[in-house]
Amino acid sequence: xxxxxxxxxxxxxxxxxxxxxxxxxxxxxxxxxxxxxxxxxxxxxxxxxxxxxxxxxxxxxxxxxxxxxxxxxxxxxxxxxxxxxxxxxxxxxxxxxxxxxxxxxxxxxxxxxxxxxxxxxxxxxxxxxxxxxxxxxxxxxxxxxxxxxxxxxxxxxxxxxxxxxxxxxxxxxxxxxxxxxxxxxxxxxxxxxxxxxxxxxxxxxxxxxxxxxxxxxxxxxxxxxxxxxxxxxxxxxxxxxxxxxx
Amino acid sequence: xxxxxxxxxxxxxxxxxxxxxxxxxxxxxxxxxxxxxxxxxxxxxxxxxxxxxxxxxxxxxxxxxxxxxxxxxxxxxxxxxxxxxxxxxxxxxxxxxxxxxxxxxxxxxxxxxxxxxxxxxxxxxxxxxxxxxxxxxxxxxxxxxxxxxxxxxxxxxxxxxxxxxxxxxxxxxxxxxxxxxxxxxxxxxxxxxxxxxxxxxxxxxxxxxxxxxxxxxxxxxxxxxxxxxxxxxxxxxxxxxxxxxxxxxxxxxxxxxxxxxxxxxxxxxxxxxxxxxxxxxxxxxxxxxxxxxxxxxxxxxxxxxxxxxxxxxxxxxxxxxxxxxxxxxxxxxxxxxxxxxxxxxxxxxxxxxxxxxxxxxxxxxxxxxxxxxxxxxxxxxxxxxxxxxxxxxxxxxxxxxxxxxxxxxxxxxxxxxxxxxxxxxxxxxxxxxxxxxxx
Numbered sequence: 001x002x003x004x005x006x007x008x009x010x011x012x013x014x015x016x017x018x019x020x021x022x023x024x025x026x027x028x029x030x031x032x033x034x035x036x037x038x039x040x041x042x043x044x045x046x047x048x049x050x051x052x053x054x055x056x057x058x059x060x061x062x063x064x065x066x067x068x069x070x071x072x073x074x075x076x077x078x079x080x081x082x083x084x085x086x087x088x089x090x091x092x093x094x095x096x097x098x099x100x101x102x103x104x105x106x107x108x109x110x111x112x113x114x115x116x117x118x119x120x121x122x123x124x125x126x127x128x129x130x131x132x133x134x135x136x137x138x139x140x141x142x143x144x145x146x147x148x149x150x151x152x153x154x155x156x157x158x159x160x161x162x163x164x165x166x167x168x169x170x171x172x173x174x175x176x177x178x179x180x181x182x183x184x185x186x187x188x189x190x191x192x193x194x195x196x197x198x199x200x201x202x203x204x205x206x207x208x209x210x211x212x213x214x215x216x217x218x219x220x221x222x223x224x225x226x227x228x229x230x231x232x233x234x235x236x237x238x239x240x241x242x243x244x245x246x
Numbered sequence: 247x248x249x250x251x252x253x254x255x256x257x258x259x260x261x262x263x264x265x266x267x268x269x270x271x272x273x274x275x276x277x278x279x280x281x282x283x284x285x286x287x288x289x290x291x292x293x294x295x296x297x298x299x300x301x302x303x304x305x306x307x308x309x310x311x312x313x314x315x316x317x318x319x320x321x322x323x324x325x326x327x328x329x330x331x332x333x334x335x336x337x338x339x340x341x342x343x344x345x346x347x348x349x350x351x352x353x354x355x356x357x358x359x360x361x362x363x364x365x366x367x368x369x370x371x372x373x374x375x376x377x378x379x380x381x382x383x384x385x386x387x388x389x390x391x392x393x394x395x396x397x398x399x400x401x402x403x404x405x406x407x408x409x410x411x412x413x414x415x416x417x418x419x420x421x422x423x424x425x426x427x428x429x430x431x432x433x434x435x436x437x438x439x440x441x442x443x444x445x446x447x448x449x450x451x452x453x454x455x456x457x458x459x460x461x462x463x464x465x466x467x468x469x470x471x472x473x474x475x476x477x478x479x480x481x482x483x484x485x486x487x488x489x490x491x492x493x494x495x496x497x498x499x500x501x502x503x504x505x506x507x508x509x510x511x512x513x514x515x516x517x518x519x520x521x522x523x524x525x526x527x528x529x530x531x532x533x534x535x536x537x538x539x540x541x542x543x544x545x546x547x548x549x550x551x552x553x554x555x556x557x558x559x560x561x562x563x564x565x566x567x568x569x570x571x572x573x574x575x576x577x578x579x580x581x582x583x584x585x586x587x588x589x590x591x592x593x594x595x596x597x598x599x600x601x602x603x604x605x606x607x608x609x610x611x612x613x614x615x616x617x618x619x620x621x622x623x624x625x626x627x628x629x630x631x632x633x634x635x636x637x638x639x640x641x642x643x644x645x646x647x648x649x650x651x652x653x654x655x656x657x658x659x660x661x662x663x664x665x666x667x668x669x670x671x672x673x674x675x676x677x678x679x680x681x682x683x684x685x
Contacts, residue, residue: 036269036271037269037271043315044315044317047316047326049340050341187266187268187312227288
């Protein structure tokens with residue numbers, strides 16, 4: 001039975017992953033901001049086969065409280081086989097372009113708090129010399145684009161940080177998986193105009209994530225077709241990219 | 247993303263604006279906001295109602311498909327509490343490996359539990375288990391005027407009865423407590439036999455229905471002359487697994503809507519002939535996995551697209567025992583003469599077990615269901631003829647499938663409607679309800 005810590009456990013992608021792990025009897029430590037939602041997710045996972053589901057209420061941008069969070073989490077589970085970092089926000093782009101507070105908050109939530117969590121997890125798992133840290137970044141982090149660069153910049157930080165951590169922890173046997181989904185139909189993207197054919201479901205993305213964790217992959221593009229698309233977008237000269245409505 | 251939704255038959259065409267609720271706690275605010283902004287609304291689950299019973303009078307629905315969480319599950323005693331947007335397939339996926347089954351399943355596993363209650367659905371075992379509503383222990387109902395109420399045969403009994411088969415009008419169902427049925431495994435032992443006439447069907451049904459959990463027949467509604475009334479009768483019961491491979495989870499999806507219907511006289515005749523000829527003449531017994539037995543069409547996702555942009559209508563009626571045989575024959579003759587037909591015309595016996603709901607569809611007798619590609623002529627000539635036959639036989643139509651019945655027929659067939667109307671939540675109303683109660 002896997003011991004699984006999920007940070008941002010009420011997000012749609014996290015829930016879909018958790019359901020797959022629950023089917024194998026996983027033991028869970030679920031972290032999120034909203035107690036009622038967390039308890040609803042915990043109850044759902046228990047019904048689906050989870051052997052335990054603990055709940056911890058915390059706004060993960062409160063970096064000072066991370067230490068207590070991990071004390072509780074590791075006490076409840078004993079050790080952690082999989083840590084999934086799934087919390088994040090996607091703010092209104094127009095607001096982020098003009099409002100300093102919104103632009104900084106976007107980075108604090110999506111990058112700073114994640115870097116803090118990755119650091120602490122890196123310390124704890126390298127001491128245990130085992131486990132997988134899976135962190136949800138985004139294809140948006142591969143290249144700064146006019147339509148969502150504040151979000152993309154934060155995800156770029158997560159991508160680079162987790163890649164470095166992966167290399168550092170490789171010798172001690174700890175896996176770090178960087179997950180780069182394309183747009184996914186979730187409450188976070190509700191109301192946005194997205195390219196219908198390219199939008200994945202949380203369940204599709206979750207199957208890929210659970211498979212990549214099991215296989216010990218380094219970087220996961222999900223669905224798969226984002227890998228070739230991003231090869232092209234990354235290779236595009238700046239002179240062309242800045243003229244495209246991307 | 248906010249989507250524009252339609253009913254399964256895509257007729258009538260009133261695109262619905264979806265207002266998503268992702269958590270139960272969002273429902274009260276969502277309901278109140280829509281009540282204030284557009285007058286009335288309606289809950290839309292997975293969109294498997296065929297006609298206009300799932301379309302809001304205001305064309306603004308509350309989408310609950312994300313309310314797909316289990317609230318509680320007792321896999322020892324076979325009792326579960328689920329949110330209203332959980333589909334029957336999601337329950338079966340967890341229940342079957344643990345030795346449980348839903349006591350009633352319809353022809354698709356993609357309906358939500360909320361929809362199953364609101365339409366008080368029935369299955370191939372109506373003669374043994376009655377409707378879905380009989381297996382509902384309790385549910386949580388959100389009213390715009392009274393807040394959240396727990397309903398059961400003992401508590402808020404009036405709303406319990408008005409909600410089962412109440413077409414989503416008595417309040418917003420948040421969660422449902424269900425009793426499951428123990429089964430030895432995920433397979434069924436199925437006995438099939440071809441029949442050559444309606445009289446033959448009744449003889450088979452009289453002989454075999456009672457001894458089996460499930461019974462259903464397919465009938466070739468395009469066959470005429472000597473072969474009129476031919477079909478395939480099947481009964482089944484749950485059996486222990488013998489290791490039959492479960493069907494692959496990857497299913498075929500119809501990727502787009504063809505410009506015209508792929509369902510026409512030619513394809514129908516070919517399909518019906520092959521379906522009939524594929525069966526041997528005698529009686530055959532075999533073991534099958536439960537999915538292809540109960541949900542043959544679920545293997546083709548979004549099969550409703552095959553009917554093209556105009557969509558299709560289903561005609562489903564139930565005929566009382568006394569007049570059933572004669573009326574079935576008349577209905578098939580009228581359909582045969584029209585040349586319009588259906589892929590799978592489904593015929594089954596309904597039993598005497600009563601529903602706890604006020605507007606449940608089944609009654610003791612025979613139910614007949616057919617799909618027709620949408621065409622103006624349906625409303626002009628074929629349906630009026632079929633309606634007259636059902637009326638004369640004192641039968642009734644199925645609101646969950648309906649896009650054509652008139653107000654007088656509905657009100658005569660469902661006298662309980664006045665009590666449902668009296669208990670209707672002032673914030674809820676559907677296009678169906680407007681059509682059949684205010685015409």
